[in-house]
Amino acid sequence: xxxxxxxxIAAAAFLSFTSGSWAEMVSGDLVKIDGSFYVVxxxxxxxxRIHFNDSTQKSGDIKPGAMVDVDNDNGHxxxxxxxxxxxxxxx
Numbered sequence: 303x304x305x306x307x308x309x310x311i312a313a314a315a316f317l318s319f320t321s322g323s324w325a326e327m328v329s330g331d332l333v334k335i336d337g338s339f340y341v342v343x344x345x346x347x348x349x350x351r352i353h354f355n356d357s358t359q360k361s362g363d364i365k366p367g368a369m370v371d372v373d374n375d376n377g378h379x380x381x382x383x384x385x386x387x388x389x390x391x392x393x
Contacts, residue, residue: 325375328352332368332384340379342372354379362386 330344362384
């Protein structure tokens with residue numbers, strides 16, 4: 303009986319830590335930088351407002367109009383990378 307109770311408590315603790323946060327990669331057009339937020343429009347047309355600060359790792363030329371990949375962790379940009387477009391992609 304004690305083992306069952308311990309297993310239930312352990313499972314509940316594990317689930318509470320893993321289900322409380324979400325992370326996703328957001329790719330799209332950097333529409334604007336609004337204060338400490340990136341506004342990224344993804345390919346499906348949805349706008350994502352993602353917070354950034356000094357801990358956000360930046361790579362490439364991060365400016366409005368750039369195609370970017372953002373590692374979005376619960377609304378905070380862990381990293382942002384501007385995608386380089388070659389001439390074939392611009393046509």
